[in-house]
Amino acid sequence: MQFQLTDELIEQVERLVENQNDKELQKLLKEFHYADIAEVLDELNLEDAVYVIKLLDSETTSDVLMELDEDNREKVLKNLSAKEIAEEIEELDTDDAADIISELPEERQQEVISKIEDEEHKAEITELLAYDEDTAGGLMAKELVKVYETWTVAGCLRRIRGQAKEVTRVHSIYVVDKQDKLIGRLSLKDLIVAKNEKKIADIYISNVDYVEVNEDVEDVAKVMAKYDLEAIPVVDENQTLLGRITIDDIVDVLKEEADKDYQLAAGITQDVEADDSILELTRARLPWLVLGLVGGVGAFLIMEGFQESFKEKAILFFFTPLIAAMAGNVGVQSSAIIVQGLANDDLRGSINSRLIKEMLLAALNGVILAIFLFLFVWFYKGELDKALAISISLIVVIIVAGLIGTFVPLFLNKRGVDPAIATGPFITTSNDILGILLYFWIAELIINIYN
Incomplete structure (x- = not known):
């Protein structure tokens, strides 16, 4: 059954928060998708929203934060400590983590980053923050599955199992050479049916679409729309594989661009919402x-x-x-x-x-x-x-x-x-x-x- 936000549901959540009935509140929210929980929190006052955020487990909280209205997310983050934010950041993919950190004041950004315990995750987020948000680099995630052309099929299967654990959705398997330069992509079907001793170099597909790290996000969207891609790899000027951009990020870009164009067409020169001052x-x-x-x-x-x-x-x-x-x-x-x-x-x-x-x-x-x-x-x-x-x-x-x-x-x-x-x-x-x-x-x- 499709989720419906009702006054009765909002009142129920507010009542449970007021009575600090954590057990019933967790039981109620457990039935909802994180996007639905975000919709509920957008209707609560700030104090109640922060209470619910702190009550949820980190994995759910991190997803909820990404779905919150941008203004509400900013207010919620102000009421969380740097350590609490860092704990949520560690549950997110690098692109989403970088998006949230970029919304914080510069001094607080450094404080939150310093609290991230996973050094590799920290380094990748820091790298993404260096890119302009309107470029492929600012949109990409570091999580992907890549294999080397020198691997055998048997060795490749073992290694990609470990990589796939860190990737929310495996859209593509990218093939690189010894210098980590993108040289092609690998069909999952070809990988499964190939003999174990076969080299990846013998079965990969050299034809692969990609975008450069400093390419404008609107151009990235056009490429993905033209070729019906669910994901596209991102490379630097040396063809080194840096990350990937997935279709959900592109949908967000297209929506933001459509909203901006609609407002311009209506004679509104800034990005505003009905709830703004x-x-x-x-x-x-x-x-x-x-x-x-x-x-x-x-x-x-x-x-x-x-x-x-x-x-x-x-x-x-x-x-x-x-x-x-x-x-x-x-x-x-x-x-x-x-x-x-x-x-x-x-x-x-x-x-x-x-x-x-x-x-x-x-x-x-x-x-x-x-x-x-x-x-x-x-x-x-x-x-x-x-x-x-x-x-x-x-x-x-x-x-x-x-x-x-x-x-x-x-x-x-x-x-x-x-x-x-x-x-x-x-x-x-x-x-x-x-x-x-x-x-x-x-x-x-x-x-x-x-x-």
Whole structure:
């Protein structure tokens, strides 16, 4: 049965904590997955959450800590001693251990590391902390199964049993030479069916995908997605095998990137959550709201410049919201498609060809919409010149909006700026202003020519 977080469950846990009924609390939580326990702890106050954390065994606690909300985990860790944190760290894979330690203040990091008793684990965590968190090195784990090409099948089987004990999931067996350079991978099937005296050099597969330690995590994600990999080895510039990255870490990267892009598209410039403080949320939202305000003032100034036209052609004023909305919508649609293509690395062809395609697409959509608008204005108002002016203006505005929505994210991407920023208020505001300017200018021009 799927776990469900209910008010009754939270109240039950709080009651057991209040009564310090450790036996019943342990019995209750034992039935839950560590991710479910983390979900429960996220709903408790800090004091109760720390009480439960200290009550659980180290293996469960370490897994729960990784699943906790980042802000809640930070608060919990502040209430644990360096030795208590070190005990939990020793139960985690090196990549998860490094992630938790990296969230601590620098002075406390050193204190926690000094309390780790397993010297090999300590050294590996320290190595991982030296890498940038946005690189393959910052994402990889040191736990893996590797074999040497000089081993026999019989010797290999004995040795990998010992290595596998330290690895949560064995996705692949990597083959290295005497210098620990990655030279291939080993199929478990080939290993099992091969004769005991056979050398690994005779049965390994030389074709193996890998990433370099300083490669950007987004590029790592693209490689793993392209080749449907559950894990990928990480090497240095000398091809020395350093670690591996597993699919669960990549899923976290993709989720974080999607969250960031979604917030950028909504006009939020910082990584924030609903539970953050009002001040933090204001800092994240205000810059783009200011841009929207500037855009609104710009639209006012443009409309003021055409106020004489309003007196004689008041109908133009009433269609202003429609034109602005169409410009914003078309621009966002175009930019969203381009940003998605850039994210998935499946855009092909030059910028010019992409712009031409978008112009033709926008023109087709514009003509279809303009026909409906033309018929509406003509039948409703009976003014052919106004209907023609508004409809033609709509076509031009939609084409220009489509071109802007296509060009801006491509330009930002070339400049090394996240193109997701182009799908939000930036595109909407710029298209609103330009759309209104083009609308009044073209409409007035057509009406004057017609008359």
